[in-house]
Structures are given as structure tokens and as C-alpha cells.
């Protein structure tokens with residue numbers, strides 16, 4: 001039995017009220033809440049061993065360095081990454097993707113092709129467009145169906161020996177679709193293209209084995225998986241990370257500096273310029289410990305139950321349409337009601353203490369595809385309950401009766 005009551009006790013924020021009502025937090029795809037166990041680690045860091053890392057001989061610096069590097073090992077174990085120096089701490093997925101896109105501008109040339117999926121977050125589109133502009137590379141789009149699934153036949157046809165790079169999210173933040181990334185990776189490798197998978201939305205729900213996937217790059221943001229904001233990781237295969245040039249210059253990323261020439265540090269420090277989010281990295285490790293103690297399998301089974309229940313209940317509301325009905329999806333429901341702007345529904349839900357996201361969810365091309373201005377997105381985590389789903393459904397019904 002998945003003990004959601006016990007789990008909820010770990011999250012102090014779930015006890016608060018919003019607009020006089022108990023908070024119903026259904027914006028987990030934007031950011032997840034933080035359990036006390038992770039908050040304690042953050043408090044402990046600033047209370048007891050706050051210091052800069054990797055360079056101090058003093059005890060606090062050693063302690064902070066050890067904990068920060070232990071967290072890297074936890075990330076390595078969690079994602080089954082071959083070598084810990086294949087993990088670069090970043091400020092999150094956006095930073096990680098920009099790092100790779102910047103690096104690829106050194107070896108892409110006019111006429112090379114790069115492929116993006118039709119259901120990407122802006123952070124997995126814009127850096128590549130900037131790269132394409134700089135290099136004359138051609139950006140092509142893997143289309144999707146009305147169900148919100150990628151058209152894999154079209155993908156195969158787009159691949160050729162001109163394709164240098166494919167980038168795609170593991171899970172769509174706007175629709176919840178789980179993409180067939182193993183097939184995407186394998187097919188790209190057949191033509192010699194590298195693959196970057198944006199794992200920001202998958203990592204909170206799916207424990208991925210990055211060695212088995214044989215992916216070239218994988219990105220994660222800690223704040224979507226019970227960790228703090230401003231920290232995440234870029235996984236890159238060692239040979240790729242050795243090939244890519246550094247992204248930012250500064251302290252920490254050098255071997256030797258003179259005014260004539262600088263040589264760079266070994267991996268992963270070559271990509272970790274400046275003082276990092278030390279506390280964030282340590283707390284990221286603690287968040288992985290927390291989630292693994294509950295278990296990803298039982299969490300995702302429970303989330304699937306919530307998803308199915310919420311889908312059934314919401315569809316009972318006349319005029320409500322769900323976008324993204326893929327067979328494989330995470331616990332995200334993007335919907336609209338005929339004749340009502342999503343923002344108006346979100347505003348009324350907020351008055352009722354229910355937090356959802358409204359708008360284009362940083363995925364405007366998806367909204368253009370469906371010819372809508374945006375959606376209301378309810379995204380469920382393992383600490384949500386069926387009672388909260390009922391409150392959402394009642395709230396949506398109420399919004400509908402007020403607005404129509």
C-alpha cells in the first residue's frame with residue numbers, strides 16, 4: 001500500500017492555506033515541493049559547513065567538497081552513469097542544453113541538419129535556433145499526431161547522413177507524453193547523429209538507466225524532483241565532453257592560466273566555471289535519496305492511478321477537452337473548456353486554493369499545432385491524493401458555471 005498520508009507529512013508546505021482554503025498543489029510539472037528531509041540538508045549546510053569547495057585546505061571547505069562530490073556519486077548511481085566525471089553540475093536543464101548547443105557550434109557547418117521534436121519546451125528549441133543561425137545549420141522538426149505522439153515514420157525519413165544531432169524531450173511538459181527515446185536514440189545512431197534527451201519532466205517519474213539507453217547527453221533539473229531550484233545536471237558521454245569546448249571561462253575550470261594561454265581542467269571541472277550552487281548540489285543528492293527510499297516504481301504506479309482517476313472525472317464535464325492522449329504518459333492533464341480562456345479557469349481555481357498552470361507552458365509550437373492560446377495544466381505528484389482530484393474537478397465545474 002502506497003502510504004500517501006505518511007508521505008504528505010514530509011512536506012510542510014502542503015499544510016498551508018491559500019485564499020483561506022487548504023492548498024491543492026497541482027503544478028508539479030513546473031516545480032515540485034520539497035520534503036523536510038531535503039530542507040534539513042539545506043539548513044544543515046548553511047548552519048554548519050557553508051564554505052567554498054575544491055580549493056580550501058580548511059575543514060569546512062573539505063567537508064563541503066566531500067558532500068558535494070558525494071552528491072555527484074548519488075546522481076551517478078541513480079542514473080547508472082558509467083563515470084562520475086560524465087556528470088556536469090549545471091543550474092538546470094536550460095543551462096545544460098545551452099552548454100551543449102554552444103559546444104556544437106564549433107563543429108557544425110553550413111548544410112548540416114539537426115532535428116528537434118514538435119513537442120519541445122522552449123529551452124530545447126531556442127538554443128538550437130541560435131546555434132543554427134550562427135552556423136548555417138538546418139533545423140528540421142519531427143512532427144506529432146493529434147494524440148500528442150511523435151510520428152516515428154516521419155522521423156526515420158528525416159534522418160540522413162546530414163543529420164548531426166537529434167534533441168527531444170523524454171516526457172513533454174505540456175502534454176505528459178512519454179516519448180520512445182530508445183528508438184529515437186538507436187535510429188539516430190544508425191546515421192551517426194548524436195542525441196540529447198531533455199529529461200526534465202521524465203526524471204521525477206522514471207528512473208532512467210543512461211548507460212543502457214546509450215544516450216549522448218541527458219539533462220535534469222533538481223527542482224522538478226523534490227530538490228531545490230538553480231541546480232541540475234548535464235550527463236554527457238566522456239568522449240563528447242572531451243570534444244566539446246568549455247562553455248564559460250573563469251575560476252575552477254582551468255588547469256593553468258597565463259596571459260599568453262590557459263589550459264583547461266579535466267572533466268567535469270572544465271564545464272564548471274565559478275562557484276557552483278554547492279548547497280543545491282548536496283540537496284539534489286538528498287532529494288534523490290528521498291525519492292529512492294519511496295521507490296520510483298510505486299510512485300509512478302500511484303501517479304498513474306491518480307492520472308486515470310482525474311482523466312475519467314474531468315472528462316465527465318461537458319465541453320472539456322484533454323490535449324495529449326498518448327498511450328504512455330505521465331501524470332499531466334492539459335485541458336480546455338469550450339468557450340472559456342484557460343487563464344480565467346486558472347484564476348478561479350487559485351481563489352479556491354488550487355494551484356494549476358495556465359498558458360502555453362513554454363511550448364508555444366504545441367499550442368499553435370492545436371490552434372489554441374494555451375491550456376489549463378494540472379500535473380500530479382506522488383504526494384497528491386484522490387480527494388485533491390475531487391476538489392479540482394469541483395473547482396473546474398464551478399469555474400465553468402461562473403464563466404459560461
Ligand code: PMP
Nearest residue numbers: 092093094121123173200201221
Ligand atoms: N524542458 C522541459 C521539458 C521542462 O519542463 C522544463 C521546465 N519547465 C525545462 C526544460 C527547463 O527547465 P529549467 O527551467 O529547470 O531549466
